[in-house]
């Protein structure tokens with residue numbers, strides 16, 4: 001549980017800090033947002049479930065829980081706009097944040113000497129699944145994909161939600177590769193035992 005807290009808190013902090021890149025970007029007019037409309041339970045739970053579904057193929061309950069939480073807390077990047085600043089919104093809804101957060105999480109929270117690939121890939125999966133659900137819901141189809149290198153909203157087709165979610169699932173399946181191998185070995189052992197058991201049945 002402490003791992004989950006540490007990971008979720010670190011990712012939330014990253015998303016909040018990354019929202020500061022909006023300061024570099026050009027101004028963008030926003031109507032005054034009503035927080036009770038922007039952040040509904042439905043929105044939270046949808047992102048949570050999309051994130052959970054994307055990270056489940058890692059076969060790690062810990063990573064799946066982290067992925068689900070990260071897919072919700074990435075919206076902390078709405079902060080500057082929510083505070084009334086007329087800046088480019090949602091900087092963490094970008095490929096640059098995807099790469100940066102995956103790299104930072106994998107380096108900063110690794111337990112040994114090596115890059116924590118499962119955590120990095122689960123982080124990438126969470127970000128992809130979040131953008132996927134935003135597209136699916138289609139409240140807005142433009143994202144500052146290359147923030148802050150190219151601080152402009154780029155439009156995406158709403159149908160891209162499915163390939164993005166598949167990409168997220170692939171990332172987390174790659175994160176779970178060692179576990180998938182273990183599962184395969186276990187299944188083979190069960191099949192082999194079943195066969196020898198049947199052969200013994202026939203002999204008697």
Ligand SMILES: [Zn+2]
Pocket residue numbers: 075090093130134
């Ligand atoms: Zn969003």
